[in-house]
Amino acid sequence: MAVTRTFSIIKPDATRRNLTGAVTKMLEDAGLRVVASKRIQMTREQAEGFYAVHKERPFFGELVEFMISGPVVVQVLEGEDAVKRNRDVMGATNPADADEGTIRKTYAESIEANSVHGSDSDENAKIEIDFFFNEDELVG
Ligand SMILES: Nc1ncnc2c1ncn2[C@@H]1O[C@@H]2COP(=O)(O)O[C@H]2[C@H]1O
Numbered sequence: 661m662a663v664t665r666t667f668s669i670i671k672p673d674a675t676r677r678n679l680t681g682a683v684t685k686m687l688e689d690a691g692l693r694v695v696a697s698k699r700i701q702m703t704r705e706q707a708e709g710f711y712a713v714h715k716e717r718p719f720f721g722e723l724v725e726f727m728i729s730g731p732v733v734v735q736v737l738e739g740e741d742a743v744k745r746n747r748d749v750m751g752a753t754n755p756a757d758a759d760e761g762t763i764r765k766t767y768a769e770s771i772e773a774n775s776v777h778g779s780d781s782d783e784n785a786k787i788e789i790d791f792f793f794n795e796d797e798l799v800g
Pocket residue numbers: 714719723753771772773774776777778
């Protein structure tokens with residue numbers, strides 16, 4: 661299995677509850693290595709740009725407001741089949757549907773305040789990593 665990279669966000673509901681370390685430990689325990697990490701306050705423009713694919717969805721406005729409601733931690737994760745590995749440990753988007761032992765089942769408050777974001781494909785991982793990081797910030 662190839663070692664690949666994915667992009668992760670620890671969302672404002674999780675940073676607000678001081679869960680950055682707890683969430684990161686679950687990612688690491690799942691076999692992912694943090695090769696870049698920074699805590700940022702996203703601007704409205706960044707949030708709208710990052711989630712542009714959802715701009716016609718009814719929840720877009722609330723999603724943007726939520727993502728700028730507090731700090732987030734953006735991370736690049738590396739591991740075997742990183743996109744799938746990360747999606748497995750995150751669990752379903754809606755915590756009500758997430759499996760036991762996943763990050764969202766353990767910590768998410770709602771489908772919006774669902775603690776983490778993770779890329780859904782290798783192609784989107786590259787786009788999302790490039791949105792927040794320069795190549796020289798990734799230290800494997
Ligand atoms: N009804 C909804 N369906 C899907 N995603 C939603 C909905 N409402 C809010 N969201 C959020 O929109 C986000 C888009 O991608 P994320 O993986 O960050 O996680 C998603 C959810 O947190």
